[in-house]
Amino acid sequence: MDNFSYCTPTRYIFGKDTESQTGTLVKEYLDNPSKILLVYGQGSVIRSGLLNRVKDSIGKQGIDILELGGVKPNPTDDRVYEGIDLCRSEQVQAVVAVGGGSAIDTAKAIALGTIYDGDFWDFYAGKLPATKALPIGVVLTIPAAGSEGSGNSVITKKEGMHKISLRSDYALRPKFAVLNPELTYTLPPEQTVAGVSDMMAHIMERYFTPTQGVEVTDRISEGLLRAIMEVAPIVLKEPTNYDARANIMWAGTLAHNGICGCGKIEDWVSHFMEHELSALYGVTHGTGLAVVFPAWLTFMAHHKPLRVKQFAMNVMGVTTKGDDLSVALEGIEKLKMFYKSIGLPVTLKELGIENPEFDELVRKLHENKGDIIGGYYRLTDKDTIEIYKLMV
Amino acid sequence: MDNFSYCTPTRYIFGKDTESQTGTLVKEYLDNPSKILLVYGQGSVIRSGLLNRVKDSIGKQGIDILELGGVKPNPTDDRVYEGIDLCRSEQVQAVVAVGGGSAIDTAKAIALGTIYDGDFWDFYAGKLPATKALPIGVVLTIPAAGSEGSGNSVITKKEGMHKISLRSDYALRPKFAVLNPELTYTLPPEQTVAGVSDMMAHIMERYFTPTQGVEVTDRISEGLLRAIMEVAPIVLKEPTNYDARANIMWAGTLAHNGICGCGKIEDWVSHFMEHELSALYGVTHGTGLAVVFPAWLTFMAHHKPLRVKQFAMNVMGVTTKGDDLSVALEGIEKLKMFYKSIGLPVTLKELGIENPEFDELVRKLHENKGDIIGGYYRLTDKDTIEIYKLMV
Numbered sequence: 074m075d076n077f078s079y080c081t082p083t084r085y086i087f088g089k090d091t092e093s094q095t096g097t098l099v100k101e102y103l104d105n106p107s108k109i110l111l112v113y114g115q116g117s118v119i120r121s122g123l124l125n126r127v128k129d130s131i132g133k134q135g136i137d138i139l140e141l142g143g144v145k146p147n148p149t150d151d152r153v154y155e156g157i158d159l160c161r162s163e164q165v166q167a168v169v170a171v172g173g174g175s176a177i178d179t180a181k182a183i184a185l186g187t188i189y190d191g192d193f194w195d196f197y198a199g200k201l202p203a204t205k206a207l208p209i210g211v212v213l214t215i216p217a218a219g220s221e222g223s224g225n226s227v228i229t230k231k232e233g234m235h236k237i238s239l240r241s242d243y244a245l246r247p248k249f250a251v252l253n254p255e256l257t258y259t260l261p262p263e264q265t266v267a268g269v270s271d272m273m274a275h276i277m278e279r280y281f282t283p284t285q286g287v288e289v290t291d292r293i294s295e296g297l298l299r300a301i302m303e304v305a306p307i308v309l310k311e312p313t314n315y316d317a318r319a320n321i322m323w324a325g326t327l328a329h330n331g332i333c334g335c336g337k338i339e340d341w342v343s344h345f346m347e348h349e350l351s352a353l354y355g356v357t358h359g360t361g362l363a364v365v366f367p368a369w370l371t372f373m374a375h376h377k378p379l380r381v382k383q384f385a386m387n388v389m390g391v392t393t394k395g396d397d398l399s400v401a402l403e404g405i406e407k408l409k410m411f412y413k414s415i416g417l418p419v420t421l422k423e424l425g426i427e428n429p430e431f432d433e434l435v436r437k438l439h440e441n442k443g444d445i446i447g448g449y450y451r452l453t454d455k456d457t458i459e460i461y462k463l464m465v
Numbered sequence: 466m467d468n469f470s471y472c473t474p475t476r477y478i479f480g481k482d483t484e485s486q487t488g489t490l491v492k493e494y495l496d497n498p499s500k501i502l503l504v505y506g507q508g509s510v511i512r513s514g515l516l517n518r519v520k521d522s523i524g525k526q527g528i529d530i531l532e533l534g535g536v537k538p539n540p541t542d543d544r545v546y547e548g549i550d551l552c553r554s555e556q557v558q559a560v561v562a563v564g565g566g567s568a569i570d571t572a573k574a575i576a577l578g579t580i581y582d583g584d585f586w587d588f589y590a591g592k593l594p595a596t597k598a599l600p601i602g603v604v605l606t607i608p609a610a611g612s613e614g615s616g617n618s619v620i621t622k623k624e625g626m627h628k629i630s631l632r633s634d635y636a637l638r639p640k641f642a643v644l645n646p647e648l649t650y651t652l653p654p655e656q657t658v659a660g661v662s663d664m665m666a667h668i669m670e671r672y673f674t675p676t677q678g679v680e681v682t683d684r685i686s687e688g689l690l691r692a693i694m695e696v697a698p699i700v701l702k703e704p705t706n707y708d709a710r711a712n713i714m715w716a717g718t719l720a721h722n723g724i725c726g727c728g729k730i731e732d733w734v735s736h737f738m739e740h741e742l743s744a745l746y747g748v749t750h751g752t753g754l755a756v757v758f759p760a761w762l763t764f765m766a767h768h769k770p771l772r773v774k775q776f777a778m779n780v781m782g783v784t785t786k787g788d789d790l791s792v793a794l795e796g797i798e799k800l801k802m803f804y805k806s807i808g809l810p811v812t813l814k815e816l817g818i819e820n821p822e823f824d825e826l827v828r829k830l831h832e833n834k835g836d837i838i839g840g841y842y843r844l845t846d847k848d849t850i851e852i853y854k855l856m857v
Contacts, residue, residue, distance in 0.1 A: 074646075074711040076480025081473055087728065088468025254466075286708025289715045292692040296684030303680050316678025319466040323727065324681045332724070335715065336479065 074286045074336040078242070081330050083222050084249040087323065089315075091253045092123065092212050096130035099169060102248040103208040106166035108137040110156060112180040114144050114172040118214060123256060127171055127212055139163055141179075147351070148175040149231045153193060156183035160207070169210040170247075174218025174227070177211055181226040181245045184209050196239055197228055203241035211250040216257060216322040217268030217359055219275055219329025221250035235441075236348055252326065254318035262309055266415045267359030269305045269321065272328040273298060274362040278344060281373070281380055281449040284337035294333045295387045297324055305415050342447040343369045346457065349434045349441075354426050363417035364424055367409050368463035374401035377450045381405070421464045431461050466678045466728035470634070473722050475614050476641040479715065481707075483645045484515065484604050488522035491561060494640040495600040498558035500529040502548060504572040506536050506564040510606060515648060519563055519604055531555055533575075539743070539750075540567040541623045545585060548575035552599070561602040562639075566610025566619070569603055573618040573637045576601050588631055589620055595633035603642040608649060608714040609660030609751055611667055611721025613642035627833075628740055644718065646710035654701055658807045659751030660717065661697045665690060666754040667720040670736060673765070673772055673841040676729035686725045687779045689716055697807050734839040735761045738849065741826045741833075746818050755809040756816055759801050760855035766793035769842045773797070813856045823853050 084102055086094060099109060109131065111124075118124045119142075131138055141156045159165065160183060168187075170180035184206040186193025196203045203224075211221045220226065224241040239245070260268075280294045301324045307317035327333070346369070347361040374381045378397040385391040385404020389411075393403055409419045418424045435458045438446075445451050452460075476494055478486055491501060501523065503516075510516045511534075523530055533548045551557065552575060560579075562572035576598040578585025588595045595616075603613045612618065616633040631637070652660075672686045693716045699709035719725070738761070739753040766773045770789040777783040777796020781803075785795055801811045810816045827850045830838075837843050844852075 074480075074708050074715075076483065078476065078478050080476040084470065084472040086470050088466075091468065286711065288692040288695050289689065289712045289719065292688030293685050293719075294688075296686075296688035297681065300680040300684040316466050316680075319678065319728070320681045323466075327681065327685075336711070 075284055075338065077336050079331055079335050080243060081222060081246065081332070082243070083247050083330070085222070085252060085326065086249060087252040087319075089253060089255055091251045092127055092256070093130055095127050095169070095210070095212055095251055096132070096134040096136070098249045098251065099131055099136060099167065099210055100134045103167035103169075103210050106136060106208075108139065108163060108165050109167045109169055110139045110141060110160055110165045110180075110183065112141045112144060112156065112168060112170045112172075112176050112183065114142070114176050117259070118171050121256075121259065123212070123214065124171060127169075131169070139165060141183075144172070144176050144179045146175050147229050147236065148179045149229045150194060151231055152179055153182040153186060153228060157186040157193060160187040165207070167208045167210065169212070171212045171214065173213070173215025174220045177213075177218065177220040177247070178226040178228060180209055180211075181206065181220070182228050185226075185245065194230065197230075197237040203239060203244045206244045209245070209247045211247045213250060213252050213322070214256045215260060215264065215268060216325035217271045219272065219325055221247055221252070222326040222330035225329070234352060236352060250326070252322050254315055254322045257318050257322060258313045260312075262312075262416060263360075265308055265312075265321075266305070266417050267357050268325065269301060269359070269415065270363040270412065270417055271359035272325040273301055274343060274359075274366060275328040276333050277366060277384075278341045279334040279337070279339045280384065281340045282337040283449055287337045290333060290335050290337060291383075297327060297333065298388045300324055302411055309415055338448045340448040342452060342457075345438060345442050345446060346434075346460065349438050350424075350426075352437065353430065353434060354424070356424055360417060361424065363412045364419055364421060364464050367405050367412075367419055368460050370405045370408070371402070371463050372456065372460045373450060374398055374405060380449065429461065429465065431458050434461055467676055467730065469728050471723055471727050472635060473614060473638065473724070474635070475639050475722070477614070477644060477718065478641060479644040479711075481645060481647055483643045484519055484648070485522055487519050487561070487602070487604055487643055488524070488526040488528070490641045490643065491523055491528060491559065491602055492526045495559035495561075495602050498528060498600075500531065500555060500557050501559045501561050502531045502533060502552055502557045502572075502575065504533045504536060504548065504560060504562045504564075504568050504575065506534070506568050509651070510563050513648075513651065515604070515606065516563060519561075523561070531557060533571075536564070536568050536571045538567050539621050539628065540571045541621050542586060543623055544571055545574040545578060545620060549578040549585060552579040557599070559600045559602065561604070563604045563606065565605070565607025566612045569605075569610065569612040569639070570618040570620060572601055572603075573598065573612070574620050577618075577637065586622065589622075589629040595631060595636045598636045601637070601639045603639045605642060605644050605714070606648045607652060607656065607660060608717035609663045611664065611717055613639055613644070614718040614722035617721070626744060628744060642718070644714050646707055646714045649710050649714060650705045652704075654808060655749075655752075657700055657704075657713075658697070658809050659749050661693060661713065661751070661807065662755040662804065662809055663751035664717040664720040665693055666735060666751075666758060668725050669758060669776075670733045671726040671729065671731045672776065673732045674729040675841055679729045682725060682727050682729060683775075689719060689725065690780045692716055694803055701807055730840045732840040734844060734849075737830060737834050737838060738826075738852065741830050742816075742818075744829070745822065745826060746816070748816055752809060753816065755804045756811055756813060756856050759797050759804075759811055760852050762797045762800070763794070763855050764848065764852045765842060766790055766797060772841065821853065821857065823850050826853055
C-alpha cells in the first residue's frame with residue numbers, strides 16, 4: 074500500500090425532502106453568507122419547481138440570491154468568467170450549485186476564480202494548485218459526475234475546445250451536499266445509464282493499479298461495483314423505486330470522493346480516451362465510457378491480466394477455472410453483457426461512429442496527455458490505437 | 466434506505482514515517498496553537514521512542530507541550546478531570562493523543578470538558594449533546610477502537626464503574642489522524658487479534674439492521690470484513706508485513722468512522738453484552754466480542770435469519786444450498802473457526818469464566834441499557850439470558 078493523505082469534509086445530507094434544509098445548511102456550512110450565487114442548468118430544475126423550493130429555503134434565512142442559470146453539459150469557461158464577474162461586482166460570499174456535474178463544476182470554478190487575482194484558467198492550466206475558494210454547497214439532481222463529494226472540476230476552454238480536469242485535495246470539495254434520491258425519479262433512462270457507466274468507471278479507474286497490498290480498498294471497490302450492477306436494472310424497470318435510486322445516488326458519490334483510491338496509484342486512461350471521443354464526436358461521457366472500458370480491459374487481459382482476472386472473479390462473478398487470460402476475457406464479456414442489458418452501447422458503431430478517425434483520436438490523446446500514459450500499464454500511441462481499434 | 470447526515474472531516478495521513486509530520490499537522494489543522502496537551506498511555510510509546518519523535522516534531526514548530534501520560538485501558542474520569550484542570554490553568558488550545566483508543570478517548574473528553582462551564586460528565590450522562598471541543602489530533606499506535614476517525618469516546622466513571630459511550634456527530638472527530646502501520650509492528654498477537662475482533666464487531670453491529678435497500682452500505686461492509694479476514698492471519702505470521710498491517714490499520718478506521726452505517730438503523734447489542742463481561746470479569750473488550758458475537762448470531766439465526774444468511778454467504782463464503790437457518794448456522798461456524806484460527810476464544814470457558822453469573826450480567830445489562838434493546842431484533846431479558854447461555 075502506498076502512503077496517502079485523505080480527507081472528505083463534505084457534509085452529506087441524504088434522503089427524502091432534504092432540499093428543504095438548503096437554507097439552514099447554507100447558513101451553517103457556508104460561513105453565514107449574506108449573499109450567494111446560485112448556479113444551475115438548462116431548465117429541468119426550473120420546470121420541476123426544485124429551483125423555487127431551494128430559493129425559498131435560502132431566502133427564508135434572509136440571504137440574498139444572485140443567479141447564473143442555463144449552464145450546459147461540458148460546461149465552458151465563458152460562463153465561469155460571467156459568474157466570477159458577478160461574484161466580484163456583487164461581493165458574493167458563497168456559491169450553491171443546483172444540478173449535476175456541469176452546474177457543480179462551474180460553481181467550483183467560479184468559487185475558485187472569484188478570490189484569485191489572476192485568470193481562473195491558471196489553475197486548470199496547472200500553473201498553480203487550487204488551495205482556496207469561496208465555500209461551495211450542492212443540491213444534486215444527477216448522480217454521475219461525483220463532483221458533489223470530490224475536489225475535482227472539469228471545464229472546457231471554448232477557444233480550442235480544451236476540456237481540462239482540475240483536481241484539488243480539499244479547496245473544491247463542497248461544504249455540504251444535499252442528496253435527495255427522489256429528485257432523480259424523472260431522469261430519462263439514457264441519462265440514468267450514462268451515469269451508471271460513469272460512476273462504475275470512476276471506481277474502475279482507481280481499481281486498476283500497479284500497487285500491491287490494497288485489499289481493503291479493493292474489497293470496497295468491488296462491493297460498490299456489485300451494488301451498482303444489482304440496483305441499476307431495478308432503477309430502469311421502476312424509475313421511482315426509492316431504494317434503488319438511493320443506492321445509485323450514494324454509490325455515485327462514493328465512487329468519486331476518493332475512498333476507492335486510498336493507498337494506490339490510479340489509472341485514468343479510459344477517461345482520457347473517452348474525452349477524445351466526446352470532443353470529436355459529441356458523445357455523452359458516460360455512454361462513451363461503456364465503449365472504451367471493455368476495449369481497454371481486453372488490451373490489459375492480453376498484456377497484464379492479473380487484475381483483470383481478479384475483476385472478473387470478484388466483480389463479475391466468474392467462477393470458471395482457467396488460465397488468467399480466459400478468466401479475464403470471460404469477465405469482460407460479462408461486463409459488456411451488463412452494459413447491453415441496461416441499454417448502453419459497447420462498440421463505436423453502436424455509438425453511431427461508423428468510420429472512426431483513429432489517427433486523429435490518438436494524436437489528440439497524446440498531445441493532451443503525454444507520450445506515455447496510464448497508471449496500471451504504461452501505454453504509447455502504438456498501444457492506444459490498438460485499444461481504439463478494439464472498440465469497433 | 467433511511468435518511469442520514471454524514472460527515473468525516475478527519476484528515477488521514479497514512480503511511481510510513483508519517484509521525485514526523487505531526488508538528489506541521491498540529492499547526493495546520495489544530496488552528497495554529499501556541500500550547501497543546503499531549504495525552505498518552507502506559508509506556509510503550511516512551512520505550513519505542515515514538516513519544517520523543519512526536520514531541521520533537523511539535524516542538525520544532527515552536528509549540529509548547531504539556532503532558533498527561535499513563536492513561537490506562539478502559540480510561541477513567543479522574544484522568545479526564547486532571548487533564549481538564551491542566552488545560553484550563555495553562556490555557557491549552559488543542560489536544561493531541563498518541564496511542565490507541567484509551568489515549569484518544571481521554572483526549573476527546575478533555576477537549577470537550579475544557580471549554581464547557583460545567584462537569585464534562587454531563588455529556589456522557591446524556592444531559593446535553595457534544596457540539597464543541599478543543600481541536601483534537603491523533604497519532605495512532607493501536608488499530609482497534611476506531612476512535613481516530615469517529616466522533617465517539619468511551620469513558621468509565623470510577624464511582625460505580627459506569628462505562629459510558631458518548632457519540633458526537635462532529636465535535637469529537639479528530640482534525641487529523643496520523644496512521645503509520647509500522648508503529649503497530651510490535652503489538653503482541655493477543656492485542657492484534659483483540660483489535661481484529663473489535664473492528665469486525667464495529668462493522669457487524671452496523672451490518673445487522675432492519676433497514677431494507679442498503680445494498681451500497683452492505684457491499685462495502687461485507688468487503689471490509691472479508692479484507693480483514695484475509696490479512697489478519699498474515700499479520701500473525703509476519704508481524705512486520707507492512708501491507709498486512711496497513712490493511713488492518715485502515716480497516717479499523719473505516720470500520721468505525723460511520724461509512725458502514727450510512728442510511729440504516731444499527732444494532733449494538735453485542736457491544737452492550739460484552740461491556741458487562743468486561744465490567745464483571747475484566748475481559749479485554751475485543752476478546753470478549755469474539756465470544757459474544759457468535760452467540761448473538763446463533764440466537765438471530767433462529768429468530769430473524771435472513772441477514773445472518775446473507776452474512777454467511779457474502780462474508781463467510783458459504784455456498785451450500787439449504788434453508789435459511791442451516792446456511793446461517795454454517796456461516797456462524799465458519800466465523801468461529803476464523804476466530805479460533807487467529808487464537809481468539811469463542812466460549813466463556815475459553816475466556817476463563819467457568820461459572821458465569823448470568824442473572825447478574827442480564828440485570829446490569831438492562832439496568833444500563835433499558836428493558837428492550839437492539840436495533841436488528843428487539844431483545845428482552847428472556848432473550849439476552851438465552852444469548853449469554855449460548856456462550857458457554
